[in-house]
Amino acid sequence: MRVSVFRRAHFNAAHRLHNPNWSDQQNRAYYGKCNNPNYHGHNYELEVRVTGEVDPETGYLIDLGKLKKIIEEQVEERFDHKNLNLDTEEFSELIPSAEHICYVIFNILREHLDDKYELGVRLYETPRNYVEYPAG
Numbered sequence: 526m527r528v529s530v531f532r533r534a535h536f537n538a539a540h541r542l543h544n545p546n547w548s549d550q551q552n553r554a555y556y557g558k559c560n561n562p563n564y565h566g567h568n569y570e571l572e573v574r575v576t577g578e579v580d581p582e583t584g585y586l587i588d589l590g591k592l593k594k595i596i597e598e599q600v601e602e603r604f605d606h607k608n609l610n611l612d613t614e615e616f617s618e619l620i621p622s623a624e625h626i627c628y629v630i631f632n633i634l635r636e637h638l639d640d641k642y643e644l645g646v647r648l649y650e651t652p653r654n655y656v657e658y659p660a661g
Contacts, residue, residue: 530576533573567650
């Protein structure tokens, strides 16, 4: 029996969208308010999808308690109440756009989950804007 299970999480983080290869004027023109030199923040909502075969012995696809712990330790503790540009290795040289944040989270979680699971990550930057990886 193939199913998907979902776990939601939340973290708050600040960032600035800024391409160091562009002039300040070009950055302001392209990114607008998101290029604020003093940064700005979001209340990110994260949705993690794990897909695979249900274990007939346990009745579980994955222990959601273990998945919760992985997300807390690997994502929430790493990014919550951080300035993504300044406080994280992942974005020291990568523009912390929602697209990049989602992709980075996917790769972090992928390292901590068994290969037998398919993984999907959806990241809401606002209630109306979200990114999903892999694209579906």
